[in-house]
Amino acid sequence: MMRDQATFEPTKSRVTQPKFWGALPARWNSDVDDTLVCCHVRQETHDVKSFFFKAPDERAFVFEPGQFITLELDIDGEPVNRCYTISSAPTRPHTISITVKRVPGGKVSNWLHDNVVAGARVRVLGPSGEFTCARHPARKFLFLSAGSGITPLMSMSRAHHELGDDADIVFVHSARTPDDIIFARELDLIASNHANFRTAFVCERVGARTNWPGITGFLSLPLLKLIAPDYLDREVFTCGPAPYMQAVRNLLDEGGFDRKHYHEESFSFETIAEVASQLTTAHVADAIAADSQFVETSDFAPAPADTTYMVAFAKSRREIECGSGEHVLDAAKKAGVRLPSSCTQGMCGTCKVKLVSGEVAMKHAGGIRQREIDQGMVLLCCSKPLSDLVVDK
Structure with a gap:
């Protein structure tokens, strides 16, 4: 029996295909559209989640692996800014992800874990940051991470993997237990696909896995020499x-490593606060004294309180007024200038910028190194103007 010919005609799909199935969309710009939509949440470990975001108009994210974004949140009626490293790779530009560990007592991490689901909207600033392998090309890399500090190095690893770039990478990650290793399966997959990508996991203790075949203990110079004999x-x-990065600097110095080839990223302020809360004041003082590159206090005397200066932002072409007794970041926020910031206490380094001209009185708490100050960098959150300023932002 013959059927009606119309039965065999193709019909249009009732499903609307995503706009990104085709040409790459225009670039997302947080200065123009600062809101992103959560499209997926993935549980990585028992206390770590990855949050995936997309732009409402399907724009593409352009960044360098290792950079961070700043979330501008409203938690219980209080505005809170917090920086998180991008864990996704720029090779997948249609979405961007952050990976967040739930910190006991952490205001932002707990709020994200408890409230952000698919469909939630958040305001975002960035991407920003200079901690990226894209700016330091090399034949061979050594990635060293601990805890959720794995995120920027995961972005770099994913980028190398997805570009088919079989770079010589040794990735050494430290965790409390094997069950706390973030991205363990994906790192194993990358290693299986690329002969020159090798991983080593160092766990403080075995935890629930009595059959853990990996390394237990802490990273040390003898162990590093076994894992990466050519680390130099x-x-x-x-x-x-911070304590982990200090230990890494110490062991590399002991091994004679040239610090010109060393790059580090400060942890999120929330994690710094968690670590600091577990230390005594004496411990913190000893840690700062042991590393002079983190200590700097301006010798400039502040100008009279009634002096007002002009602050020009070179890239955004904005100008604001700032009193001599006011921090530049506070004045910028009052004027509606959106700048990356997090701790506002001179600790995290998020608001670090280049001062093109002018002078400031800066009193920080370790978020900037002396060599950066010598290069003209300042932290806007703890800098008060001593003259008219031009900022490279």
Whole structure:
């Protein structure tokens, strides 16, 4: 029996295909559209989640692997800014992700874990940051991370993997237990696809996995020499809690590593606060004194309180007024100038910018190094103007 010919005619799909199935969309710009929509949440470990975001108009994200974004949140009626490293790779430009560990007592991390679901909207600033392998090309890399400090190095690893760039990378990650290793399966997959990508996991203790075949204990110079005998020839990128990064610097110095090939990223302020809360004042003082590059206080005397100066932002072409007794970041926020910031206490380094001209009185708490100050960098959150300023922002 013959059927009606119309039965065999193709019909239009009732499903609207995503706009990004085709040409790459225009670039997302947080200065123009600062709101992103959460499109997926993935549980990575028992206390770590990855949050994936897309732009409402399907714009593409352009960034360098290792950079961060700043979330502008409203938590219980209080505006809170917090920086998180991008964990996704720029090779997948239609979405952007952050990976967040739930910190006990952490205001922002707990709020994100409890409230952000698919469909939630958040205001975002960035991307920003200079901690990226894209600016330091090398034949061989050594990635050293601890805890959720794995995120920027994961972005770099994903980028190399997805570009088919079989770079010589040794990735050493430290965690409390094997169950706390973030991205363990994906790192194993990358290693299986690329002969020159090698991983080593160092766990403080075995936890619930009595059959853990990996390394237990802490990273040390003898252990590093076993994992990467040629570490002196590698470009090193490190991210993790402050005590971990201090330990890494110490062991590399002991091994004679050239610090010109060393790069590190400060942890999120929330994690810094968590670590600091577990230390005594004496411990903190000893840690700062042991590393003079983190200590700097301006010798300039502040100008009279009634002096008003002009602050020009070179890239955005904005100008604001700032009193001599006011921090530049506070004045910028009052004037509606959106700038990356997080701790507002001179600790995290998020608001670090180049001062093109002018002078400031800056009193920070370790968020900037002396060599950066010598290069003209300042932290806007703890800088008060001593003259008219031009900022490279």
